[in-house]
Amino acid sequence: MDWGMENRFSRLFDQKSGRTVLFAVDHGYFMGPTTGLEQLDKAVGPLLPYVDALMLTRGALRNYIKPNVDVPIILRVSGGTSILAREWGDLLHEGITVSMEEAIRLNASAVAFSVMVGSRFERDTLLEFTKVIDEAERYGIPTLGVVAVGEGLNRDARYLSLAGRIAAELGARLIKTYYCEEFERVVSTCPVPVVIAGGKKIPEKDALTMAYSAVQAGAVGVDMGRNIFQSEDPVAMIQAVRAIVHKNATPDEAFELFNELKNR
Ligand code: R5P
Numbered sequence: 001m002d003w004g005m006e007n008r009f010s011r012l013f014d015q016k017s018g019r020t021v022l023f024a025v026d027h028g029y030f031m032g033p034t035t036g037l038e039q040l041d042k043a044v045g046p047l048l049p050y051v052d053a054l055m056l057t058r059g060a061l062r063n064y065i066k067p068n069v070d071v072p073i074i075l076r077v078s079g080g081t082s083i084l085a086r087e088w089g090d091l092l093h094e095g096i097t098v099s100m101e102e103a104i105r106l107n108a109s110a111v112a113f114s115v116m117v118g119s120r121f122e123r124d125t126l127l128e129f130t131k132v133i134d135e136a137e138r139y140g141i142p143t144l145g146v147v148a149v150g151e152g153l154n155r156d157a158r159y160l161s162l163a164g165r166i167a168a169e170l171g172a173r174l175i176k177t178y179y180c181e182e183f184e185r186v187v188s189t190c191p192v193p194v195v196i197a198g199g200k201k202i203p204e205k206d207a208l209t210m211a212y213s214a215v216q217a218g219a220v221g222v223d224m225g226r227n228i229f230q231s232e233d234p235v236a237m238i239q240a241v242r243a244i245v246h247k248n249a250t251p252d253e254a255f256e257l258f259n260e261l262k263n264r
Contacts, residue, residue, distance in 0.1 A: 004139070021245050050235070183218075196224075
C-alpha cells in the first residue's frame with residue numbers, strides 16, 4: 001500500500017485493538033427515512049464519540065454532519081434503486097452515484113459500493129464496482145465492498161465466501177457481508193479484512209452474540225446500523241458492541257454492560 005492508501009485505511013481502525021466499529025447510517029439511499037434515522041443528526045450525534053468510522057451518503061454528510069467533526073468517513077458511492085425495486089427483482093441493482101472527485105472533496109477515508117453476486121444483474125454491479133476501485137486506487141482511497149447475494153440464495157458460508165472472495169479479487173480493500181454459520185470459512189478464504197453488517201433489528205443480546213461470534217471467527221469488526229440506532233438505548237448499545245470488538249468481552253459481559261449503561 002502506498003502512504004496515502006495506508007493512512008486512510010488505518011484511520012478506519014482502532015489503533016490499539018486493530019479492529020473497528022463502523023457505524024452505518026447510509027440506509028436512506030435506498031430506504032428513505034429509515035426508522036431511527038428520521039432526524040439523522042440527532043441519532044448520530046451522541047454516538048460519534050464511540051464510532052471508529054461513519055458510513056453514509058454525501059447528502060447525509062452535507063446536511064446532517066458538521067464539517068468540524070473528527071470522524072473518518074466511509075462514503076457510499078453506489079445506488080440507483082430503492083427498496084421498492086424488490087417487487088420487480090431489481091433490489092441492489094446499483095451503479096455509481098458519486099464521483100471520486102466528490103469523494104476527495106468530502107475528505108472520505110474510504111468509499112463503499114454494493115455488489116449483488118448471484119443475481120441476473122451481477123455483471124452490471126461488478127463492472128461498475130471495478131470502475132470505482134480503479135478510480136479510488138488512483139487517489140489512494142480504499143474501497144469497501146458491501147457484498148450481498150441474489151434473492152433466493154442462502155446467506156450461508158458457501159455463497160457469502162464466493163461473493164466476498166470475488167469482491168476482494170476485483171480489488172476491494174475491505175469486505176462487508178452478513179454473518180452466517182461457519183463464518184470462519186468466509187474470513188479465511190478472503191484475502192482482505194471482513195466486517196459484518198448487522199441486518200434487521202434483533203434483540204440486543206442476539207445482536208451482541210452475533211458480533212461476538214463474527215469477531216471470534218476472524219472478522220475485524222462490525223459495520224452495524226439498525227441494531228445500534230434502533231436499539232432502545234443506542235449509546236449503551238454501541239458501547240456494548242465496542243466492548244466485544246475492542247476488548248473481547250463475551251456476549252454476557254457486553255449485555256450486562258448494556259443494561260448497566262441503559263439504567264444509569
Ligand atoms: C446496505 O446496503 C447498507 O450499507 C446498510 O447500511 C448496511 O447493510 C448496514 O446496516 P445494517 O446493520 O442496518 O444492516
